[in-house]
Amino acid sequence: MDLQQNIDKTNLPKHLAIIMDGNGRWAKQKGLLRALGHESGTKSVKVIIEASAKLGIEFLTLYAFSTENWNRPKLEVETLMKVLINSLKKELTTLQKNNIKLGAIGNLEKLPKSAQKELLDVIEKTKDNTKMTLTLALSYGSREELVSAVRNICSKVKNNIISIDAIDDSIINEHLYTQNLPDVDLLIRTSGEHRISNFLLWQIAYAELYFTDILWPDFKEQDLYEAIISYQKRERRFGKTSEQIK
Numbered sequence: 198m199d200l201q202q203n204i205d206k207t208n209l210p211k212h213l214a215i216i217m218d219g220n221g222r223w224a225k226q227k228g229l230l231r232a233l234g235h236e237s238g239t240k241s242v243k244v245i246i247e248a249s250a251k252l253g254i255e256f257l258t259l260y261a262f263s264t265e266n267w268n269r270p271k272l273e274v275e276t277l278m279k280v281l282i283n284s285l286k287k288e289l290t291t292l293q294k295n296n297i298k299l300g301a302i303g304n305l306e307k308l309p310k311s312a313q314k315e316l317l318d319v320i321e322k323t324k325d326n327t328k329m330t331l332t333l334a335l336s337y338g339s340r341e342e343l344v345s346a347v348r349n350i351c352s353k354v355k356n357n358i359i360s361i362d363a364i365d366d367s368i369i370n371e372h373l374y375t376q377n378l379p380d381v382d383l384l385i386r387t388s389g390e391h392r393i394s395n396f397l398l399w400q401i402a403y404a405e406l407y408f409t410d411i412l413w414p415d416f417k418e419q420d421l422y423e424a425i426i427s428y429q430k431r432e433r434r435f436g437k438t439s440e441q442i443k
Contacts, residue, residue, distance in 0.1 A: 200422035204252065208429050210382035212256040213249060214404070216396055217242070219388030219412030226412075232276040237414035239284045243291060248418045250295045250329045252425070256378055257331050260396050264304065264338030278312050281335070285315045289322060296328035302374035303337030332378065339398040346372035375400055383428045385421075387413045405431050 217238060224234030242259065249257045262277060269277075292299055299320050305313060316335070349372045353359040359368065370376060381397055381404040389410040393401070407424045409416070432439060 200419050200426060201252075204422060204425055205429050206253060209252060209254055209425065210405075210428055211254070212258070212379050212381045212383075213254050214258040214260070214381045214384045214397055214401070215245070216260045216384070216386040216394060217413045217416075218386060218390055218394075220414060222388065223412040223414045231273055232280075234414060235273075235277055235280050239280060241413055241416050242284070243288060244417055245421055246288075246297065246331060247291065247295060248421050250297055255329060257329060258302075258334060258375075258378070258381070258397070259332070260334045260337065260394075262303075262335045262337070263395060264336060264341055265395065267307070267336070278309050282312050282315045285319050289319050292319070292323050292326065292331070296326045297323065298326040298330045299323045300330060300332040300377075301335055302332055302342075303335045304341065305335060307336045330378070332375075334396065337374070337396070339395045342374050343399060369399070373399060380404070383407060383424065385409070385424050387411050387416050403433070403435055405433065 220234035220238040221231040222234070223237065224231050246257065261281065266277070267274060291297075301316055301320065305316070308316070316333075346369060350359060350364060350368065354361055354364075375397070378400070381401045384393075384397070384401050384404045385407045386392075387409055389408070391408050405428050407427055409420065409424070411420055
């Protein structure tokens with residue numbers, strides 16, 4: 198049964214974020230090198246990007262590489278960077294065909310120069326696409342993002358660019374990596390882990406959370422549809438009562 202027909206197209210999450218977890222465990226279960234798990238995970242990335250665009254989701258953010266991931270074994274980090282570069286080269290056609298704009302958030306200067314070059318090239322070539330905005334979180338950590346925002350705001354206060362009394366949610370939003378993105382509506386995490394792992398801590402304040410035991414390389418279209426159907430069954434109150442919402 199195709200679950201897509203059960204989805205209410207008028208009640209989609211505007212901003213979907215995914216923690217793509219489980220590549221290494223998937224490979225280990227199959228007696229393969231962890232690197233092959235990351236390569237297999239790119240197939241799910243393509244499937245989910247195209248399925249999201251087809252549904253009409255406007256913003257999709259994928260947690261591809263965290264600030265903490267730099268602490269992994271050197272060989273695995275090098276493999277992840279190679280997988281990133283190769284994926285960007287291969288998927289440019291997919292992005293153009295589906296009218297998808299690419300963006301990236303994180304401490305991008307820490308990426309290898311070759312990865313930075315490929316990333317910026319694809320961002321430039323897709324900048325005029327309008328159907329969906331795909332954002333890759335690379336060398337990303339939400340605490341680092343918040344520290345950076347606080348420092349920038351403090352500097353502006355010190356230089357009389359911003360007054361302390363003017364600081365509110367919108368000012369903070371303007372200084373985050375995600376300043377051009379709306380708050381997250383639905384956050385999906387694969388692999389059975391039930392934690393946020395330093396991902397978009399400010400932006401998920403009122404997001405619906407969906408956890409699944411499926412490892413990322415096995416996460417496909419029907420699994421995405423199942424998550425969205427679960428989201429659509431929930432009542433989003435944003436601090437109000439059910440009666441106020443109705």
